[in-house]
Amino acid sequence: MMKKDVFDQLKQAMKEKDTVAKAVLTLLKSALDQAEKEKGSELTFEEEIAVVNREVKQTHQALEGAKQAGREDLIEKENRKLQILQSFLPKQLSEEEIADALVKAGITKGMNMGEAMKIAKPLLAGKADGATIAKVVKSLI
Incomplete structure (x- = not known):
């Protein structure tokens, strides 16, 4: 399941001292754990994708806010966060x-x-x- 992949990548980010990836993966793992807890059983693949999509949407909103504020440092960070989150989604259709x-x-x-x-x-x-x-x-x- 996706949770294992997230946890494996989180461990790798910790070893490499990649603070952005660590923060994003911790957030995603927490969101997946919370959704699983609310459901009371393991999430299906579709439910996991929905959680990731929710995080992607929030990141898009934060990115728009950073662009409006002209904060290049935040824009770069949000783009990296978006890239990490989208790596967990299936290939997006054109x-x-x-x-x-x-x-x-x-x-x-x-x-x-x-x-x-x-x-x-x-x-x-x-x-x-x-x-x-x-x-x-x-x-x-």
Whole structure:
């Protein structure tokens, strides 16, 4: 499971005295442990991906804040954090691949956005972020 990979990378970061990686991996391990505790059993792969996606989203928000504040030091740190977190996600699909998958799933012109997203979200969970999915869905409907 992902928790073992996170723990192994955390140990490696500690040995290499990589403070940024150590902080990110500790945060991710804590989030995974918390989610597992709340559920009361081991997380499925999809649930683990959802936890990582939540951390990625928060990091994106922090990165935007750092850019608005013009803080180059924070921008560099948040980009590194994002890179580490994304290494735990499956390969992200391109917009073309997302569009192909959605067309095959039956999303067509004139469809309601809510209905289309109900089809798209579970289909592409972990394979693309929500903003990209929404953008492609809008272009299709």
